[in-house]
Amino acid sequence: MSVPRVPSAPKTCTAVWEQCLAYIKTQVDPQSFATWFAPIVPYRYDKQVLTIQVPTKFFYEWIEEHYFDLISKVLRDYVGPGGRLEYTILATSHTPANPVAPVPPKKTKLPKLPGLKDHFTPLHPLYTLDNLVEGDCNRLACVAAQAIIKKPGTTPFNPMILYTDNLVGLGKTHIAQAIVHGIREAYPLKKVVYIPANSFTSQFIDALRHNVLQDFIDYYMGVDALVMDDVQFLAGKEKTQELFFNLFNHLHQLDRQIVIVSDRKPRELVGLQERLLSRFKWGLTVSLEVPDFETRVAIIRKKLAQSQLKLAEELVEYLASGIETNVRDIEGVITSLAAHGVLQQAKIDLALIHQVLDDIDTRVPNEVSLDYIQKTVAAHCKVSVRDLTSKSRKRELVVARQIAIYFTKQHTDYSLKRIGQHFGGRDHSTIVYAIQSVQDRLATDRGFKATVEELKRMINRNIAPRSRGIVVDERK
Ligand code: ADP
Ligand code: MG
Numbered sequence: 001m002s003v004p005r006v007p008s009a010p011k012t013c014t015a016v017w018e019q020c021l022a023y024i025k026t027q028v029d030p031q032s033f034a035t036w037f038a039p040i041v042p043y044r045y046d047k048q049v050l051t052i053q054v055p056t057k058f059f060y061e062w063i064e065e066h067y068f069d070l071i072s073k074v075l076r077d078y079v080g081p082g083g084r085l086e087y088t089i090l091a092t093s094h095t096p097a098n099p100v101a102p103v104p105p106k107k108t109k110l111p112k113l114p115g116l117k118d119h120f121t122p123l124h125p126l127y128t129l130d131n132l133v134e135g136d137c138n139r140l141a142c143v144a145a146q147a148i149i150k151k152p153g154t155t156p157f158n159p160m161i162l163y164t165d166n167l168v169g170l171g172k173t174h175i176a177q178a179i180v181h182g183i184r185e186a187y188p189l190k191k192v193v194y195i196p197a198n199s200f201t202s203q204f205i206d207a208l209r210h211n212v213l214q215d216f217i218d219y220y221m222g223v224d225a226l227v228m229d230d231v232q233f234l235a236g237k238e239k240t241q242e243l244f245f246n247l248f249n250h251l252h253q254l255d256r257q258i259v260i261v262s263d264r265k266p267r268e269l270v271g272l273q274e275r276l277l278s279r280f281k282w283g284l285t286v287s288l289e290v291p292d293f294e295t296r297v298a299i300i301r302k303k304l305a306q307s308q309l310k311l312a313e314e315l316v317e318y319l320a321s322g323i324e325t326n327v328r329d330i331e332g333v334i335t336s337l338a339a340h341g342v343l344q345q346a347k348i349d350l351a352l353i354h355q356v357l358d359d360i361d362t363r364v365p366n367e368v369s370l371d372y373i374q375k376t377v378a379a380h381c382k383v384s385v386r387d388l389t390s391k392s393r394k395r396e397l398v399v400a401r402q403i404a405i406y407f408t409k410q411h412t413d414y415s416l417k418r419i420g421q422h423f424g425g426r427d428h429s430t431i432v433y434a435i436q437s438v439q440d441r442l443a444t445d446r447g448f449k450a451t452v453e454e455l456k457r458m459i460n461r462n463i464a465p466r467s468r469g470i471v472v473d474e475r476k
Contacts, residue, residue: 013045017052020074027070035213036063048082050075053089055214058221060087061246121194126306127177133302135295140286141175149182152190152225152257157284159248159258161266169328170288172261176227179259183225190224197233201240220247225257232263235271245276252282291327293371296320303331307338311348318350318379321372322357333357350379354458370408370422376458377404380451389424403452405431406438407459 017040025033039059044051054060063071068085075083129149134142144157160179164170180194195203207216220226226247234241251258262269265287266280291299297320304311311319323329336356337348378385381400388401401423408419409431420426441448 013042013050016045016050016075016078017042019078020050020071023074023077024067024070028067031208034211035208036067039214043088048079049084049086050079051086051088054087055089056218056221057089058217058246058250059214060089061249062242063087065246066242121196121199123177123180123194124174127174128181129175129178131302131306132171132174132178133291133295133299135291135298137289137291137295138171138175141288144284144286145175145179145182148179148257148259149186152183152187152192153255158252158255159260159280159283161260161262161280161283161285162288163262163265163285164288166264166268167288167290167325168263169326170290171327172263172288173229175288176229176259176261180225180227183257187224191222192225192227193220193223194227194229196229197231200228200244201234201237204240204243217243217247221250223251223256225259226251227259227261229261230263231260231272232269235269238273241273241276245273245279248276248279252279258283290325293320296323296327296330299327300330300334303334307334309334309338309341309348311337314379314382314384315348315350315353317385318375319353321375322353350458370412370414370419373407373411373459374404374422377407377455380455380458389422391424402434402438403455405434406452407455409435411459 021037024037028037036059039055040063041053042050043053054063071085072083075085077083129142129145132138132142141162144155144160147155148157148160162172162175164172177194180192183190183192203216204213207213228244234244248258260280266277266285269277297316300311300316300319304316319330319333323333333353333356336359337352340352340356341348374385374388377400378388381396381403383397383400387397388404390397405419405423408414408422409416412419414422416428416431420428420431423431438452442452
Protein backbone atom coordinates (compact mmCIF):
# COMPACT_ATOMS: atom_id res chain seq x y z
CA MET A 1 0.00 0.00 0.00
CA SER A 2 1.48 3.35 -0.97
CA VAL A 3 1.18 6.54 0.97
CA PRO A 4 -1.28 9.08 -0.47
CA ARG A 5 0.60 12.16 -1.50
CA VAL A 6 -0.53 15.48 -0.15
CA PRO A 7 -0.57 18.35 -2.65
CA SER A 8 1.54 20.78 -0.66
CA ALA A 9 4.08 19.82 2.00
CA PRO A 10 2.97 20.81 5.50
CA LYS A 11 4.95 23.48 7.20
CA THR A 12 4.85 22.73 10.90
CA CYS A 13 6.36 19.75 12.65
CA THR A 14 3.02 18.92 14.25
CA ALA A 15 1.30 18.81 10.89
CA VAL A 16 4.01 16.63 9.37
CA TRP A 17 3.92 14.26 12.28
CA GLU A 18 0.15 14.06 12.33
CA GLN A 19 0.07 13.09 8.70
CA CYS A 20 2.73 10.48 9.29
CA LEU A 21 0.78 9.17 12.24
CA ALA A 22 -2.43 8.88 10.27
CA TYR A 23 -0.67 6.52 7.90
CA ILE A 24 1.30 4.65 10.57
CA LYS A 25 -1.96 3.96 12.37
CA THR A 26 -3.11 1.94 9.39
CA GLN A 27 0.07 -0.12 9.44
CA VAL A 28 0.58 -1.20 13.08
CA ASP A 29 -1.73 -2.82 15.55
CA PRO A 30 -3.56 -0.53 17.99
CA GLN A 31 -1.61 -1.81 21.00
CA SER A 32 1.75 -1.01 19.45
CA PHE A 33 0.48 2.28 18.19
CA ALA A 34 -0.65 3.32 21.66
CA THR A 35 2.59 2.08 23.20
CA TRP A 36 5.16 3.37 20.78
CA PHE A 37 3.65 6.22 18.78
CA ALA A 38 1.19 7.99 21.04
CA PRO A 39 3.97 9.11 23.46
CA ILE A 40 6.08 10.65 20.67
CA VAL A 41 6.06 14.43 20.52
CA PRO A 42 6.92 16.21 17.25
CA TYR A 43 9.82 18.45 18.15
CA ARG A 44 11.15 20.28 15.13
CA TYR A 45 10.78 20.33 11.37
CA ASP A 46 13.49 21.99 9.39
CA LYS A 47 14.77 21.48 5.85
CA GLN A 48 12.91 18.21 5.42
CA VAL A 49 14.32 16.87 8.69
CA LEU A 50 11.68 15.90 11.21
CA THR A 51 12.86 15.66 14.80
CA ILE A 52 10.66 13.67 17.14
CA GLN A 53 11.01 13.60 20.88
CA VAL A 54 10.94 10.20 22.53
CA PRO A 55 10.75 9.61 26.27
CA THR A 56 13.89 7.52 26.72
CA LYS A 57 16.92 6.11 25.00
CA PHE A 58 15.38 2.70 25.21
CA PHE A 59 12.33 4.02 23.41
CA TYR A 60 14.57 5.45 20.72
CA GLU A 61 16.36 2.13 20.30
CA TRP A 62 13.09 0.30 20.05
CA ILE A 63 11.70 2.67 17.41
CA GLU A 64 14.94 2.54 15.46
CA GLU A 65 14.92 -1.17 15.43
CA HIS A 66 11.29 -1.83 14.78
CA TYR A 67 9.78 1.16 13.04
CA PHE A 68 12.62 3.05 11.42
CA ASP A 69 11.82 1.81 7.93
CA LEU A 70 8.16 2.58 8.30
CA ILE A 71 8.66 6.12 9.59
CA SER A 72 11.36 6.92 7.05
CA LYS A 73 9.21 5.70 4.22
CA VAL A 74 6.16 7.67 5.25
CA LEU A 75 8.26 10.75 5.80
CA ARG A 76 9.87 10.55 2.38
CA ASP A 77 6.49 10.04 0.80
CA TYR A 78 5.12 13.17 2.47
CA VAL A 79 7.99 15.61 2.29
CA GLY A 80 9.99 14.25 -0.60
CA PRO A 81 13.10 12.09 -1.05
CA GLY A 82 15.17 14.35 1.20
CA GLY A 83 12.90 13.57 4.17
CA ARG A 84 14.88 12.47 7.19
CA LEU A 85 14.08 11.49 10.75
CA GLU A 86 15.95 12.58 13.85
CA TYR A 87 15.33 12.05 17.50
CA THR A 88 15.66 13.96 20.66
CA ILE A 89 15.46 12.13 23.92
CA LEU A 90 13.57 13.45 26.86
CA ALA A 91 16.04 13.39 29.71
CA THR A 92 15.77 10.73 32.33
CA SER A 93 17.97 10.11 35.30
CA HIS A 94 20.29 8.09 33.06
CA THR A 95 20.47 10.08 29.86
CA PRO A 96 22.13 13.45 29.63
CA ALA A 97 19.61 16.19 30.16
CA ASN A 98 18.34 17.87 27.06
CA PRO A 99 18.43 21.58 27.88
CA VAL A 100 14.96 22.21 26.49
CA ALA A 101 13.31 19.10 27.81
CA PRO A 102 11.72 18.76 31.24
CA VAL A 103 13.22 16.06 33.48
CA PRO A 104 10.70 13.56 34.79
CA PRO A 105 10.98 12.52 38.42
CA LYS A 106 13.04 9.36 38.98
CA LYS A 107 10.86 6.32 39.39
CA THR A 108 11.86 4.06 42.23
CA LYS A 109 8.86 1.77 42.40
CA LEU A 110 7.29 -0.52 39.91
CA PRO A 111 4.19 1.11 38.50
CA LYS A 112 0.96 0.13 40.17
CA LEU A 113 -0.42 -2.54 37.94
CA PRO A 114 -3.96 -3.44 38.89
CA GLY A 115 -4.37 -7.19 38.93
CA LEU A 116 -0.68 -7.91 39.26
CA LYS A 117 -0.26 -9.28 42.73
CA ASP A 118 3.39 -9.91 43.27
CA HIS A 119 5.36 -7.12 41.73
CA PHE A 120 8.36 -8.01 43.77
CA THR A 121 9.67 -11.46 44.33
CA PRO A 122 10.65 -11.64 47.98
CA LEU A 123 14.12 -12.95 48.64
CA HIS A 124 14.70 -15.99 50.78
CA PRO A 125 16.38 -14.57 53.88
CA LEU A 126 18.73 -17.56 54.22
CA TYR A 127 19.99 -17.51 50.64
CA THR A 128 23.20 -15.70 51.47
CA LEU A 129 26.78 -16.55 50.67
CA ASP A 130 27.39 -17.25 54.36
CA ASN A 131 24.82 -20.02 54.21
CA LEU A 132 26.24 -21.53 51.06
CA VAL A 133 28.67 -24.39 51.43
CA GLU A 134 31.52 -23.96 49.03
CA GLY A 135 32.98 -26.91 47.18
CA ASP A 136 34.55 -27.74 43.85
CA CYS A 137 31.02 -27.83 42.47
CA ASN A 138 30.41 -24.12 42.92
CA ARG A 139 33.76 -22.51 43.68
CA LEU A 140 34.02 -20.33 40.58
CA ALA A 141 30.43 -19.16 40.97
CA CYS A 142 31.14 -18.22 44.60
CA VAL A 143 34.28 -16.29 43.66
CA ALA A 144 32.42 -14.43 40.93
CA ALA A 145 29.51 -13.68 43.25
CA GLN A 146 31.88 -12.23 45.84
CA ALA A 147 33.57 -10.06 43.24
CA ILE A 148 30.25 -8.83 41.90
CA ILE A 149 29.05 -7.94 45.38
CA LYS A 150 32.19 -5.89 45.92
CA LYS A 151 32.05 -4.04 42.62
CA PRO A 152 28.74 -4.62 40.88
CA GLY A 153 28.90 -3.87 37.17
CA THR A 154 32.60 -3.25 36.88
CA THR A 155 34.07 -6.71 37.18
CA PRO A 156 34.75 -8.81 34.08
CA PHE A 157 31.75 -10.85 35.21
CA ASN A 158 29.15 -8.71 33.52
CA PRO A 159 26.94 -10.33 32.58
CA MET A 160 27.35 -13.38 34.78
CA ILE A 161 25.54 -16.38 33.37
CA LEU A 162 24.98 -19.04 35.98
CA TYR A 163 23.68 -22.37 34.78
CA THR A 164 23.33 -26.04 35.53
CA ASP A 165 23.24 -28.70 32.88
CA ASN A 166 19.58 -29.70 33.07
CA LEU A 167 19.69 -30.12 36.82
CA VAL A 168 17.72 -28.43 39.54
CA GLY A 169 18.28 -27.97 43.23
CA LEU A 170 21.98 -27.21 42.99
CA GLY A 171 21.91 -23.67 44.34
CA LYS A 172 21.44 -21.38 41.32
CA THR A 173 18.63 -19.41 42.91
CA HIS A 174 20.51 -19.42 46.20
CA ILE A 175 23.59 -17.83 44.63
CA ALA A 176 21.54 -15.41 42.52
CA GLN A 177 19.71 -14.16 45.58
CA ALA A 178 22.92 -14.11 47.61
CA ILE A 179 24.29 -11.63 45.07
CA VAL A 180 21.22 -9.44 45.59
CA HIS A 181 21.49 -9.68 49.39
CA GLY A 182 25.19 -8.93 49.17
CA ILE A 183 24.95 -5.84 46.95
CA ARG A 184 22.06 -4.45 48.96
CA GLU A 185 24.07 -4.81 52.13
CA ALA A 186 27.25 -3.31 50.66
CA TYR A 187 25.46 -0.54 48.77
CA PRO A 188 22.15 0.24 50.47
CA LEU A 189 21.35 2.99 47.96
CA LYS A 190 21.68 0.82 44.90
CA LYS A 191 18.54 -0.47 43.27
CA VAL A 192 18.99 -4.19 42.91
CA VAL A 193 16.23 -6.27 41.42
CA TYR A 194 15.75 -10.03 41.47
CA ILE A 195 13.15 -11.28 39.07
CA PRO A 196 12.34 -14.73 37.69
CA ALA A 197 11.88 -14.56 33.92
CA ASN A 198 8.27 -15.68 34.03
CA SER A 199 7.37 -12.91 36.49
CA PHE A 200 9.14 -10.45 34.22
CA THR A 201 6.98 -11.65 31.34
CA SER A 202 3.75 -11.28 33.32
CA GLN A 203 4.74 -7.82 34.47
CA PHE A 204 5.40 -6.85 30.89
CA ILE A 205 2.04 -8.16 29.73
CA ASP A 206 0.26 -6.42 32.61
CA ALA A 207 2.06 -3.18 31.89
CA LEU A 208 0.89 -3.37 28.29
CA ARG A 209 -2.63 -4.19 29.35
CA HIS A 210 -2.81 -1.31 31.77
CA ASN A 211 -1.07 1.09 29.51
CA VAL A 212 1.88 1.72 31.82
CA LEU A 213 4.55 0.19 29.64
CA GLN A 214 6.73 3.24 29.82
CA ASP A 215 6.69 3.13 33.62
CA PHE A 216 7.62 -0.51 33.49
CA ILE A 217 10.49 0.18 31.12
CA ASP A 218 11.68 3.17 33.13
CA TYR A 219 11.66 1.08 36.25
CA TYR A 220 13.91 -1.61 34.83
CA MET A 221 16.14 0.83 33.02
CA GLY A 222 16.79 2.54 36.30
CA VAL A 223 18.16 -0.48 38.16
CA ASP A 224 21.79 -0.75 39.23
CA ALA A 225 21.76 -4.51 39.13
CA LEU A 226 19.34 -6.93 37.53
CA VAL A 227 19.28 -10.59 38.46
CA MET A 228 17.04 -12.66 36.23
CA ASP A 229 16.35 -16.21 37.34
CA ASP A 230 15.26 -19.11 35.13
CA VAL A 231 15.82 -17.30 31.86
CA GLN A 232 14.76 -20.43 29.98
CA PHE A 233 11.19 -19.26 30.53
CA LEU A 234 11.75 -16.46 28.03
CA ALA A 235 11.90 -19.09 25.29
CA GLY A 236 9.39 -18.38 22.59
CA LYS A 237 8.25 -15.12 24.21
CA GLU A 238 9.37 -12.92 21.34
CA LYS A 239 8.05 -9.60 22.58
CA THR A 240 9.46 -10.03 26.05
CA GLN A 241 12.80 -11.03 24.59
CA GLU A 242 12.90 -7.94 22.43
CA LEU A 243 12.25 -5.77 25.41
CA PHE A 244 14.79 -7.65 27.47
CA PHE A 245 17.37 -7.41 24.70
CA ASN A 246 17.08 -3.63 24.68
CA LEU A 247 17.07 -3.50 28.44
CA PHE A 248 20.18 -5.67 28.49
CA ASN A 249 22.02 -3.35 26.08
CA HIS A 250 20.97 -0.29 27.99
CA LEU A 251 22.09 -1.64 31.36
CA HIS A 252 25.29 -3.11 30.02
CA GLN A 253 26.27 0.12 28.34
CA LEU A 254 25.91 1.89 31.65
CA ASP A 255 27.94 -0.74 33.52
CA ARG A 256 24.97 -1.94 35.48
CA GLN A 257 25.37 -5.47 36.76
CA ILE A 258 23.44 -8.22 35.02
CA VAL A 259 23.16 -11.77 36.35
CA ILE A 260 21.30 -14.39 34.39
CA VAL A 261 20.38 -17.85 35.61
CA SER A 262 19.53 -20.75 33.36
CA ASP A 263 18.70 -24.38 34.02
CA ARG A 264 20.53 -25.47 30.88
CA LYS A 265 23.63 -24.57 28.92
CA PRO A 266 23.22 -21.23 27.15
CA ARG A 267 23.63 -22.84 23.76
CA GLU A 268 20.81 -25.22 24.60
CA LEU A 269 18.38 -22.40 25.29
CA VAL A 270 16.18 -23.21 22.34
CA GLY A 271 13.68 -20.46 21.63
CA LEU A 272 15.96 -17.65 22.77
CA GLN A 273 17.01 -15.23 20.10
CA GLU A 274 20.54 -15.63 18.84
CA ARG A 275 21.38 -11.98 19.42
CA LEU A 276 20.44 -12.35 23.09
CA LEU A 277 22.51 -15.50 23.46
CA SER A 278 25.48 -13.78 21.85
CA ARG A 279 25.23 -11.02 24.47
CA PHE A 280 25.44 -13.66 27.18
CA LYS A 281 28.96 -14.47 26.00
CA TRP A 282 30.22 -11.02 26.88
CA GLY A 283 30.88 -11.86 30.50
CA LEU A 284 31.38 -14.97 32.57
CA THR A 285 29.52 -18.20 31.95
CA VAL A 286 29.79 -20.53 34.90
CA SER A 287 28.10 -23.79 35.75
CA LEU A 288 27.24 -25.46 39.02
CA GLU A 289 28.06 -29.13 39.27
CA VAL A 290 26.73 -31.88 41.49
CA PRO A 291 28.48 -31.58 44.86
CA ASP A 292 30.95 -34.32 45.70
CA PHE A 293 30.64 -36.49 48.78
CA GLU A 294 32.65 -34.24 51.11
CA THR A 295 30.66 -31.18 50.06
CA ARG A 296 27.40 -33.04 50.60
CA VAL A 297 28.56 -33.99 54.09
CA ALA A 298 29.36 -30.33 54.80
CA ILE A 299 25.99 -29.22 53.45
CA ILE A 300 24.19 -31.78 55.61
CA ARG A 301 26.10 -30.64 58.68
CA LYS A 302 25.17 -27.05 57.98
CA LYS A 303 21.50 -27.84 57.45
CA LEU A 304 21.43 -29.98 60.58
CA ALA A 305 22.88 -27.14 62.59
CA GLN A 306 20.29 -24.79 61.15
CA SER A 307 17.52 -27.20 62.16
CA GLN A 308 19.17 -27.80 65.53
CA LEU A 309 19.32 -31.50 64.82
CA LYS A 310 22.06 -33.86 65.86
CA LEU A 311 22.97 -36.92 63.90
CA ALA A 312 25.68 -39.50 64.37
CA GLU A 313 28.57 -39.06 61.97
CA GLU A 314 28.01 -42.37 60.21
CA LEU A 315 24.39 -41.37 59.56
CA VAL A 316 25.52 -38.07 58.11
CA GLU A 317 27.82 -39.97 55.78
CA TYR A 318 25.08 -42.41 54.99
CA LEU A 319 22.73 -39.60 54.03
CA ALA A 320 25.41 -37.96 51.94
CA SER A 321 25.93 -41.17 50.00
CA GLY A 322 22.21 -41.74 49.60
CA ILE A 323 21.38 -38.37 48.09
CA GLU A 324 23.67 -37.76 45.24
CA THR A 325 22.14 -35.38 42.82
CA ASN A 326 20.15 -32.67 44.48
CA VAL A 327 20.75 -30.44 47.47
CA ARG A 328 17.07 -29.67 47.71
CA ASP A 329 16.44 -33.34 48.46
CA ILE A 330 18.99 -33.20 51.25
CA GLU A 331 16.99 -30.37 52.76
CA GLY A 332 13.78 -32.30 52.26
CA VAL A 333 15.16 -35.27 54.18
CA ILE A 334 16.42 -33.10 57.02
CA THR A 335 13.11 -31.28 57.25
CA SER A 336 11.28 -34.61 57.38
CA LEU A 337 13.69 -35.96 59.97
CA ALA A 338 13.16 -32.86 62.05
CA ALA A 339 9.40 -33.26 61.74
CA HIS A 340 9.52 -36.95 62.66
CA GLY A 341 11.83 -36.23 65.54
CA VAL A 342 9.67 -33.46 66.91
CA LEU A 343 6.23 -34.76 66.12
CA GLN A 344 6.67 -38.41 66.92
CA GLN A 345 9.57 -38.08 69.31
CA ALA A 346 11.20 -40.71 67.17
CA LYS A 347 14.79 -41.60 67.54
CA ILE A 348 16.65 -40.73 64.37
CA ASP A 349 18.17 -44.01 63.34
CA LEU A 350 19.04 -45.64 60.09
CA ALA A 351 15.60 -47.13 59.67
CA LEU A 352 13.92 -43.76 60.05
CA ILE A 353 16.34 -42.26 57.57
CA HIS A 354 15.48 -45.03 55.17
CA GLN A 355 11.81 -44.47 55.63
CA VAL A 356 12.24 -40.79 54.87
CA LEU A 357 14.50 -41.48 51.91
CA ASP A 358 11.96 -43.92 50.57
CA ASP A 359 9.21 -41.33 50.92
CA ILE A 360 11.22 -38.81 49.00
CA ASP A 361 12.64 -41.32 46.56
CA THR A 362 15.93 -39.65 46.04
CA ARG A 363 18.39 -42.23 44.92
CA VAL A 364 19.20 -42.99 41.36
CA PRO A 365 17.32 -46.23 40.73
CA ASN A 366 19.03 -49.51 39.90
CA GLU A 367 22.40 -48.22 40.80
CA VAL A 368 24.00 -49.82 43.80
CA SER A 369 27.52 -48.62 43.98
CA LEU A 370 30.37 -50.01 46.02
CA ASP A 371 30.42 -46.72 47.85
CA TYR A 372 26.75 -47.05 48.70
CA ILE A 373 27.15 -50.62 49.91
CA GLN A 374 30.09 -49.70 52.14
CA LYS A 375 28.22 -46.80 53.68
CA THR A 376 25.02 -48.75 54.22
CA VAL A 377 26.80 -51.63 55.88
CA ALA A 378 29.02 -49.32 57.92
CA ALA A 379 26.06 -47.28 59.17
CA HIS A 380 24.03 -50.38 59.97
CA CYS A 381 26.85 -52.08 61.83
CA LYS A 382 27.97 -48.94 63.67
CA VAL A 383 31.42 -48.85 62.17
CA SER A 384 33.00 -46.42 59.77
CA VAL A 385 33.87 -46.94 56.13
CA ARG A 386 37.47 -46.42 57.13
CA ASP A 387 37.12 -49.39 59.49
CA LEU A 388 35.81 -51.50 56.66
CA THR A 389 38.83 -50.77 54.55
CA SER A 390 41.37 -50.90 57.38
CA LYS A 391 43.75 -53.72 58.33
CA SER A 392 42.08 -54.20 61.70
CA ARG A 393 41.00 -57.75 62.55
CA LYS A 394 38.65 -56.89 65.40
CA ARG A 395 35.85 -59.42 65.29
CA GLU A 396 32.89 -57.05 64.75
CA LEU A 397 34.86 -55.25 62.06
CA VAL A 398 35.70 -58.47 60.30
CA VAL A 399 32.03 -59.49 60.19
CA ALA A 400 30.88 -56.10 58.86
CA ARG A 401 33.67 -56.16 56.28
CA GLN A 402 32.74 -59.66 55.13
CA ILE A 403 29.10 -58.66 54.74
CA ALA A 404 30.07 -55.62 52.69
CA ILE A 405 32.31 -57.76 50.49
CA TYR A 406 29.50 -60.26 50.05
CA PHE A 407 27.08 -57.54 48.84
CA THR A 408 29.71 -55.96 46.61
CA LYS A 409 30.17 -59.27 44.84
CA GLN A 410 26.40 -59.58 44.44
CA HIS A 411 25.63 -56.06 43.26
CA THR A 412 28.60 -54.98 41.23
CA ASP A 413 30.51 -56.60 38.44
CA TYR A 414 33.87 -55.94 40.07
CA SER A 415 36.40 -58.74 39.86
CA LEU A 416 37.51 -60.36 43.12
CA LYS A 417 40.85 -58.64 42.74
CA ARG A 418 39.23 -55.25 42.35
CA ILE A 419 36.95 -55.84 45.35
CA GLY A 420 40.06 -56.69 47.34
CA GLN A 421 41.62 -53.39 46.35
CA HIS A 422 38.57 -51.52 47.61
CA PHE A 423 38.65 -53.29 50.95
CA GLY A 424 42.06 -52.29 52.17
CA GLY A 425 44.17 -53.97 49.50
CA ARG A 426 43.21 -57.53 50.44
CA ASP A 427 44.11 -60.31 48.08
CA HIS A 428 41.76 -62.34 46.01
CA SER A 429 41.76 -65.39 48.30
CA THR A 430 40.72 -63.28 51.28
CA ILE A 431 37.73 -62.06 49.28
CA VAL A 432 36.75 -65.61 48.34
CA TYR A 433 37.05 -66.57 52.01
CA ALA A 434 34.90 -63.62 53.10
CA ILE A 435 32.10 -64.45 50.71
CA GLN A 436 32.23 -68.12 51.68
CA SER A 437 32.10 -67.26 55.39
CA VAL A 438 28.96 -65.16 54.93
CA GLN A 439 27.28 -67.91 52.94
CA ASP A 440 28.15 -70.53 55.55
CA ARG A 441 26.94 -68.44 58.41
CA LEU A 442 23.70 -67.55 56.60
CA ALA A 443 22.92 -71.26 56.57
CA THR A 444 23.51 -71.75 60.28
CA ASP A 445 22.98 -68.48 62.20
CA ARG A 446 19.42 -67.12 62.16
CA GLY A 447 20.29 -63.84 63.90
CA PHE A 448 23.04 -63.21 61.39
CA LYS A 449 20.72 -64.11 58.54
CA ALA A 450 18.14 -61.59 59.81
CA THR A 451 20.75 -58.85 59.85
CA VAL A 452 21.98 -59.65 56.36
CA GLU A 453 18.45 -59.78 55.02
CA GLU A 454 17.66 -56.48 56.62
CA LEU A 455 20.68 -55.00 54.92
CA LYS A 456 19.71 -56.60 51.68
CA ARG A 457 16.34 -54.89 51.83
CA MET A 458 18.03 -51.59 52.55
CA ILE A 459 20.36 -52.01 49.66
CA ASN A 460 17.45 -52.89 47.43
CA ARG A 461 15.50 -50.07 49.02
CA ASN A 462 12.72 -52.40 50.06
CA ILE A 463 13.29 -51.80 53.69
CA ALA A 464 10.69 -52.39 56.39
CA PRO A 465 9.85 -49.29 58.42
CA ARG A 466 11.79 -50.31 61.53
CA SER A 467 15.09 -52.04 61.79
CA ARG A 468 15.13 -55.27 63.79
CA GLY A 469 18.85 -55.58 63.44
CA ILE A 470 21.53 -53.42 64.89
CA VAL A 471 20.14 -49.95 65.43
CA VAL A 472 22.44 -47.03 65.10
CA ASP A 473 21.62 -44.54 67.79
CA GLU A 474 21.66 -40.83 67.46
CA ARG A 475 24.86 -39.50 68.97
CA LYS A 476 24.18 -36.79 71.52
P1 ADP B 1 18.30 -24.31 41.82
O1 ADP B 1 17.91 -22.87 41.69
O2 ADP B 1 19.62 -24.64 41.20
O3 ADP B 1 17.23 -25.25 41.42
P2 ADP B 1 18.25 -23.72 44.65
O4 ADP B 1 19.08 -22.51 44.69
O5 ADP B 1 16.77 -23.52 44.77
O6 ADP B 1 18.55 -24.59 43.37
O7 ADP B 1 18.78 -24.71 45.76
C1 ADP B 1 17.99 -25.73 46.33
C2 ADP B 1 18.20 -25.74 47.81
O8 ADP B 1 19.49 -26.26 48.07
C3 ADP B 1 18.16 -24.36 48.40
O9 ADP B 1 17.42 -24.38 49.59
C4 ADP B 1 19.61 -24.02 48.69
O10 ADP B 1 19.72 -23.24 49.85
C5 ADP B 1 20.24 -25.37 48.88
N1 ADP B 1 21.64 -25.43 48.43
C6 ADP B 1 22.09 -25.66 47.19
N2 ADP B 1 23.42 -25.65 47.15
C7 ADP B 1 23.85 -25.40 48.39
C8 ADP B 1 25.13 -25.28 49.01
N3 ADP B 1 26.26 -25.40 48.30
N4 ADP B 1 25.18 -25.02 50.33
C9 ADP B 1 24.05 -24.90 51.04
N5 ADP B 1 22.82 -25.01 50.54
C10 ADP B 1 22.69 -25.26 49.23
MG1 MG C 1 16.08 -22.03 40.95
